[in-house]
């Protein structure tokens with residue numbers, strides 16, 4: 001194995017509207033035969049990823065909550081010592097978890113410590129609860145339950161004015177936190193991003209396999225940029241709802257970012273096949289059989 005694929009989920013491997021992954025299903029089978037890992041890197045939670053990776057038949061590690069933690073199946077990494085010499089690996093049943101920031105409780109306390117400065121201007125995810133989150137997001141109760149189950153950060157639903165939100169964000173920064181503003185929610189967490197998680201996991205596989213690995217990364221949004229800048233072969237997946245995010249090439253990138261013509265998983269399928277051909281790995285079924 002000399003190639004690893006790191007991928008965003010929503011709008012990238014999954015269709016923006018239907019969440020379908022059908023256009024990539026055949027290619028995912030070929031990639032498994034070639035033992036090329038496809039690593040989901042997402043803003044989703046551990047609880048959201050577990051059913052999703054079953055659905056795409058993935059046994060690979062995955063990265064949750066925007067790079068806050070890497071989850072490694074024990075089937076692939078039976079010993080914690082295969083991951084780290086230190087003791088910072090958490091045992092989570094069938095998985096090991098390597099996190100890159102303090103846990104959710106830490107961020108909840110931090111937010112709580114400044115709550116009086118912003119009276120009645122926000123509710124946290126935990127204050128909203130499953131029903132509240134379902135109401136403001138439009139998720140079903142079942143989906144909201146998985147989304148609320150966060151481990152490494154706390155989203156804040158802001159109901160105050162924009163100027164006070166600025167103030168809130170600078171107070172969090174003063175206290176050592178980081179804020180990421182989405183549509184309705186501002187996420188409070190540590191200094192994490194998808195790029196750091198990619199580099200850590202790539203290094204782990206290089207150590208495990210004793211050889212250098214080429215990384216392909218695919219994403220459709222601004223929160224994927226750090227991941228694309230950390231990858232050797234960056235791919236911007238076209239979105240049906242927004243312009244491609246701005247991208248500046250880095251020394252990690254061996255080629256400029258490819259921007260797909262097709263959106264979502266259709267674009268994914270074309271881009272990965274093209275890059276594997278360029279790198280010298282073939283994916284047609286006949287060639288897969290001949291190679292192994």
Ligand SMILES: [Mg+2]
Nearest residue numbers: 008010011220
């Ligand atoms: Mg996305």
